[in-house]
Amino acid sequence: MAILTVTHWGAYEVEMAGGEAVALHPFRDDPDPSPIGLHMLAPELDRLRIRRPAIRRGWLEGRARTGRGREPFVEVSWDQALDLAAAELRRVIGAHGNRAIFGGSYGWSSAGRFHHAQSQVHRFLNSIGGYVRSTDSYSLGAARVLMPHIVAPMDELMARHTAWTVLEQHTRLFVTFGGVPAKNAQISQGGAIEHRVPGGLRRMAQASCRFINISPTRDDLETGAAFEWLPIRPNTDTALMLALCWVLQAERLHDEAFLARHCVGFDRFLPYLTGAADGQPKTPAWAAPITGIPGERIEALAREMAAARTMLNIAWSLQRAHHGEQPFWALVTLAAMLGQVGLPGGGFGLGYGATNLMGSPNARFSGPTLPQGHNPVRDFIPVARIADMLLNPGAPFTYNGGTHAYPDIRLVYWAGGNPFHHHQDLNRLMRAWEAPETVVVNEQYWTPAARMADIVLPATTTLEREDIGYANRESHIIHMPAVKRPAGEARDDYVIFAELSARLGVASRFTEGRDAAAWLRHLYEESRQRAAKAGVPLPDWDGLRQAGLASIAVPAAAPIFLSEIREDPETHALPTPSGRIEIFSETIAGFGIPDCPGHAVWRAPAEWLGASDTTRHPLHLLSDQPTTRLHSQLDASPLSVADKVAGRAPICLHPKDAEARGLVDGQVVRVFNDRGACLAGLRVTDAMMPGVARLSTGAWFDPALDDRGLERHGNPNVLTLDIGASGLSQGCIAQTCLVEVEAAPADPPAMRAHDLPVLLPMQ
Missing domain, CATH: 2.40.40.20 (Barwin-like endoglucanases)
Incomplete structure (x- = not known):
C-alpha cells in the first residue's frame, strides 16, 4: 500500500525518494480528488517557512506594541524564545490572572487528530490555569446559536444529512438557496477522504432530478446538466422564503398534520405571515421588489415545491450576513410547511456542499481526540468579536440570551489560524491588535498572523510529523507517517507546549508522562474501542501503521435526515425545549432581543442594494x-x-x-x-x-x-x-x-504579501 498523508482537502499518496517525500499524488480511491494538496511540496511554499524562533525587534528591546506588522524580527535560539514566552505568561498571570490571556485558534492547521493546533494550545493553556476562549465559528456563527433552539445542534444535524444515494433515488426537485459549491466541499474537518459532492449532483441530474439555484451567482452549482438559475438580490432570501410560505398557506398547500404533530408555534408565526400582526402580508408581490424575483415566479415555485418530493438546501454563506439567523429559520419553517421533513429525499439540508461531510453514508463514531482538560476561566467571546474585545475591555455584549462583558486581554497566544484572514474590517483589527502587551504564535509560514506577532515559534507541517487522519463519516482512518524532515529548527506544537509546560512547572499535567508516539497509540486505541461499539472493527495501532489505512465504511442503511421524528415525536423527541421543530421559539422570544424575535422575520440588512441610497457604493x-x-x-x-x-x-x-x-x-x-x-x-x-x-x-x-x-x-x-x-x-x-x-492607478503598488520579513541575527 502506498504511503498516505491526510489534509483537510483530501488524502494523498506520497512518492518517496532517498527517505524524503518528493511528490504527492491523488488517493486512488478518491473519485474526485482536490488538486490543492498536491502542491504542498512546492518550493514557493518552502521559501516562506519559519525556520528559527524569532522575536519582533521593538518588543525585544522595550515591549513596544505599535510596530507589529512593520518591524524586523530577531532570530534567537529555542531556549531564548521559550524562556521569553514562559516568562511573559508567568508575568501576565501573576499581574492580571488567566482572564488576561486569550487563546486563539481556528483548528485548520492540521487534519491530523493529535497534532491539531487548536487542541494543543487549549490543552496547554488549561494546564497553566485557563484562558479566555472563543465560541462558535466564522463559518456558522449565527446558525450554531440558532439551530439548537429550533431543531438541534449544528454538529448533530450536519452528521445526519440524507445520503446522496437517497437523494438520487427519491428527490425530484432540489431547490438550493446559495448553490451547492463543490469548491467548499473539497474540505472536511479531519480530511475529506472520498469527495462525494460532484458525483452526487451528477447522478441526481442523471436520475431526472430538477435543480433550481437561487443565488446571486450561477456558478456555485454544477450538475453536469442544465438547471434553472433564479438570480436573487443578496441578503434577501428570507423575504423570498416568507413569500413561498404565504403561497403555501393561502392556497392550502401546507401540511397541517405535520405542523400539528411535529412542530410548535405555527399559530404564533401565522399572524406575521398573513400581515395580521403588522399590516403587511408576506405575499409574492411584497417580496418581488425586495428580492428581484418576479412575483409570478415565486407563486409558481411554491406550487412546484408542494407537488414534488422536494429537498430544500441552504448555503452557509446566507447566515454570514446581518440578521443571518433569519434565512436558516425561514428555511426550516418553509420545509415544515411542505411537510416532507424526514421523508426519503425531502425536507431540508443545512449546507450540502459546505463540507464533504453532508450526505455521507459511512459509519459514525468519535475518532481520536486529544483531551483539552478543564478551563476554570469562564470568560469567552463569540469568535467574530475579537476586535470588539481588544478595543473595549469591560464593555457589555449579549449572546444567546445572556449579557456578558469583554475581558481585558494582555496576552494573545495563537496557534492554528490566521485572524488576518478570517476577521472582518481588517483595518479596525489592526488598530485593535495594538492593545495586547504580547502576541505569541506557533506558525509554519510567515503568514500575516506571524508578521503581526511578537514571539514567533516555528511549527512543523503535516508532512513532518506522525499523526492519524480521521473525519466523521469518512471512508477510512489513515496512518500519517512523517515523510519529510522539519524545515530548519521547526518543532511540533506538542513539543513546544511540553517545553513551555516544563518551564512553568506543569509538565506532568500537560504531557501525562507521554511523548507524541505514546499519545498517538493511546488516542487511537481509545478510539478503536468506540469504533467497535459502533460496529466498526479496526486493527490495533501497530496493525494500522503497517497497513497504512483501515476502512470505516461499513454497510448500513443510508441516513435520511430526521426520519425518526415521523415515527413517533414522543419517542424520538428533538433536543429542543418542546421536543419538536420550533417555528416559534418561546425561549428566543423570552430573550427580548429587538433584532431577533421569536420566529423568522424579514429585516433589511445594514447594507444592501435595496437601501434608499447606494450611489456611493452601488x-x-x-x-x-x-x-x-x-x-x-x-x-x-x-x-x-x-x-x-x-x-x-x-x-x-x-x-x-x-x-x-x-x-x-x-x-x-x-x-x-x-x-x-x-x-x-x-x-x-x-x-x-x-x-x-x-x-x-x-x-x-x-x-x-x-x-x-x-x-x-x-x-x-x-x-x-x-x-x-x-x-x-x-x-x-x-x-x-x-x-x-x-x-487602479496606472502604476499600482507592487504586491508584497509573499515577501519574507527582515530577519536579523541575535546580537
Missing part, C-alpha cells in the same frame, strides 16, 4: 471561499497563484457593471468603501448578476504601510463590516457589504 460584495486554497492556506502555491489576475486576487463583475465603469477583463482595479480599499484583478463574467461583485477570501493580507487603509493583494476583509449578525448570535456578517470598483 455594488454588493460577496466574499466566498476560494477554489484553489482552504481559507488562506497555501496562498503562495502555484495552484493559488495561477488563479490570480495580474498577481492579485480576482474580483468578478458582470459585463454590464464593468462596461459602465470603463473596465476591462484582466486590469487591476481598486475596490473600496468607507472602511478601506484593496487592489484586485478584474475578471468579467456573466455568471454574476448585475450589481454584485465577488472577491473570494484567502489572499494574504498585504497592507500598504505608506497608505493606511489600502490593501494590495485583494483581501476582501478590509472592506467587510464588523458587527454582529444580531444580539442573539453575534456571528460574522461578511456577506453584508457594499463597495464601488474603479480603475
